[in-house]
Amino acid sequence: MYRYLLHRILQIAITMFLLIAMVFILFRVMPGDPASMVLDPKMPPEAKALMKKQLGLDEPIYSQFIIYMKNLLHGDLGRSFYYGRPVYDVIMERLPNTILLFTSATIISWGLGYALGKRIAWRRGTRFEHALTFMGLLFYSVFLPWFGLIMIWIFSYRLGLFPLGGMITPELWTAGGAGIIALVLDVLHHLALPLFVLTLLSFAGAMLLMRSSMLETLREDYILTARAKGLSEKVVRDKHAARNALLPMVTALALSLSFSMSGGVLTETVFSWPGLGKEIVSATLNYDYPLAQAAFIFLAAIVLMANLVADIIYAYLDPRIRY
Numbered sequence: 001m002y003r004y005l006l007h008r009i010l011q012i013a014i015t016m017f018l019l020i021a022m023v024f025i026l027f028r029v030m031p032g033d034p035a036s037m038v039l040d041p042k043m044p045p046e047a048k049a050l051m052k053k054q055l056g057l058d059e060p061i062y063s064q065f066i067i068y069m070k071n072l073l074h075g076d077l078g079r080s081f082y083y084g085r086p087v088y089d090v091i092m093e094r095l096p097n098t099i100l101l102f103t104s105a106t107i108i109s110w111g112l113g114y115a116l117g118k119r120i121a122w123r124r125g126t127r128f129e130h131a132l133t134f135m136g137l138l139f140y141s142v143f144l145p146w147f148g149l150i151m152i153w154i155f156s157y158r159l160g161l162f163p164l165g166g167m168i169t170p171e172l173w174t175a176g177g178a179g180i181i182a183l184v185l186d187v188l189h190h191l192a193l194p195l196f197v198l199t200l201l202s203f204a205g206a207m208l209l210m211r212s213s214m215l216e217t218l219r220e221d222y223i224l225t226a227r228a229k230g231l232s233e234k235v236v237r238d239k240h241a242a243r244n245a246l247l248p249m250v251t252a253l254a255l256s257l258s259f260s261m262s263g264g265v266l267t268e269t270v271f272s273w274p275g276l277g278k279e280i281v282s283a284t285l286n287y288d289y290p291l292a293q294a295a296f297i298f299l300a301a302i303v304l305m306a307n308l309v310a311d312i313i314y315a316y317l318d319p320r321i322r323y
Helices: 002-029 045-055 061-073 087-122 127-140 144-158 170-175 180-217 221-228 233-245 247-260 265-270 276-285 289-317
Strands: none
Touching: 002 061, 002 289, 087 127, 087 180, 087 233, 087 247, 087 265, 087 276, 087 289, 127 180, 144 180, 144 265, 170 180, 180 233, 180 247, 180 265, 221 233, 233 247, 247 289, 265 276, 276 289
């Protein structure tokens, strides 16, 4: 295991370097001039040249990359062109909002998918299995922005049960006098509809994956042996079949949690949720190189580490796996 971990860490380091280089180059070959976003057109040429020098935009690409790597190794992600603040501060402001929405939806949908998936596999061929499988395929194929807008129109615009968007009610937070309970309830009120939409559309993938894995496990000889021993159906299903069918779900959960850190560009845009996914789009459109690069690198690092964690968990869940 230790040799495997060292090998994987080396792979991750090489992959991260190549990804950083690729992202760095791609953002600089994009059409447009980032200097135009931060420089006043009325500034004299001397002031513009000085500002470009301070931002490091007057250096060749390879020199900029060397400087960027040196700063990155010292934990300096740069300074946002658009906000004029350290990139780290901007990401840390948006990240909790994204984690609150997407991590909650991922965990709920994974738990729901696991519970339903093992039951429909166990009751294969019944109307219950056909109905849930059809519903899962239906929600799995729905276009999220369209469905999100429909839900907003029904529950927010027509019925007025939820806010039209955002994460908080500004008047409540700026007026003062509101207690902590009222502020928490306000956030939960804004969270309810996007969380419901994400869970409804995400649980189907986990359910279908668990169903498929469970059906494969039920064909194994040890399931027949467990039944021959006279064990109850619930014990055979939950302790023998479902536990061994759980392995693909571990990978799915680890990757889903890692990708949830980036948020959903479309989801956060539809619900006006101030998260990291929406910030990535804004940074790209505004040619904010430092912020966009740091966001992509942050996401890539989380995904790579999630894969490593999933492999380690595999070895503990299944003693047959050895690295």
